[in-house]
Amino acid sequence: MLTGQDISIVSNFPGTTTDPVKKSVEIFNIGPAILIDTAGIDDLGEIGNKKIRKSQEVIRKVDCAILLIAGNQFGDYEVQLIEQFKKNEVPYLFAHNKNDIDKIAAITVTAIKQHSNAEIIDFSTINPADKDRLITALKRIIPATAFQRSSLIGDLVRPKDVVLLVTPIDSEAPEGRMILPQNQTIRDALDNQCVTVVVRESEIPDFLQLGIKPALAITDSSVFGIVAEALPEEIPLTSFSILFARMKGNFTAFLEGTPHISRLKDGDHILLLESCTHQTSCDDIGRVKIPKLLQQFTGKRLHFTVVSGLSELPSNIRNFSLVIQCGGCMITRKQLLNRLHPFIQQGVPVTNYGMVLAYIHGIFRRATKMLEKEPVNLPLFPDN
Incomplete structure (x- = not known):
């Protein structure tokens, strides 16, 4: 109903839905959203248990x-789901479907109210007006942090400032387009009425010859060293990855965790968390560049484990001496915080791709100092 398309196979028989089905959609006054249709939790047997686990993973x-x-x-079964929502601090509402056939009864409302105060919407997918009612109800429960409209650079610039964005074109660059962090940062600069200049790292000298001094320079982390050397020290410099770390992650934990790079020892295990799934190349920043640079910088023999997408984390998290998270542009703030929370809770240092590369190139303070004055995100968990 929310997509206006036939996305999932549905039937009157229980168990039709197996794996979670995802669909990206733009919802007015909510923005870009990913809708996930999960299996019910009333299936039986080995396959049924697997479906249930998949559905419970989605809740987190x-x-x-x-x-x-x-x-x-x-x-x-519904009571179990309510408990899962409460445990994972997920706001929710009830939608009683097919009210054109069978309207919700007072006894059902009473039963629900015994376990929850969440809003109840009685609707039908064949009634267009009910779609608007459901969206309005969703807007009432979505937490403000989910909108992720906090500006990437709004507190760092003023209207009419020049923002320089450095975007290398290498084997990691997608064909014919820019990556999401670059796109979002350009849009954020435009929203803040800035003048944006986009160059490759090799064109920085040509830009400087124009006599324009940018109020802020933002680079892809992979060329941090080149850009830092090319730009005068007085020009504030950071990276797309670090900006996303501030907007989505536990920035304080990243700042505290990064210096642990200098404390790594021979045989230490490092966990690399990629939030997306992509084809790797010889220039891959997470799987190739960072491991190579870390071992060169520390002079230690290190072991690396890579977990991509939102795959299950290793069970022995305390065996890792450092966790390195990518920018997280493809996941929500809550997903990123939940992913890192077990490590922070266990005292395992966490950091971010951009921060690691800044630290290795000796510009960690330069790349983060302008961001520390007013952290964008407060920790999601009280004990962080």
Whole structure:
């Protein structure tokens, strides 16, 4: 209903939905969203248990949830989901579907209210007006942090400032387009009424010859060393990855965790967390460049484990001496914070691709000092 398209295979038979089905959609006054349709948690048997685990994994990753019921069916399975929502601090609402056939009964409302104060929407997918009612209800429960409209650079620049963006074109660059962090940063600079100049690292000298002094320079972390050497020290410099770390991650934990690079020892295990799935190349920043540079910088023999996407984390998290998270441009703030929280809780240092590269090139303070004056994000968890 929310997409206006047939995305999932549906039927009257239980167990039709297996793996979670995702669909990207733009919802007015909410913005870009990913809708995830999960299997129910009332399946039996080995396959049923796998479906249930997949559905429960989704709960830990979403910003809000719709608990869909129909035919006035509300029982133990729904109560279990309510408990999962509460445990994972996921705001939610109830949607009683097919009210054109069977409207929600007072006894069902009473049963729900015994376990939850969440809003209940009685609707039908064949009634267009009900779609607007459901979206309005969603807007009431989505937490402000889920919108992720906090500006990347709004507190660092003023209107009419010149912002220099350095974007290398190498084997990691997608064909014919720019990567998401670059696109989002350009848009954020335009939203803040800045003049944007985009160059490759090799064109920095040509730009400087124009006599224009940028208020802020932002580079791809992979060319931090080249850009830092090319730009005068008085020009504030950071990276796309570090800006995303501030907007989405536990920035304080990143700042504290990065210097642990200098404390690494022979045989230490490093965990690299990639939030997206992509084809790797000889220039891959996470799988190739960072491991090579870390071992050169520390002079230590290090072991690296890579987890891509939102795959399950290793169970022995305390065996890692350092966790290095990518920029996280493809996941939500909550997903990134939840992913790092177990390590922070266990005292394992965490950092970020951009911060690691800044530290290795000796410009960590330069790349982060302008961001420390007013951190964008407060920790999601009280004990952080």
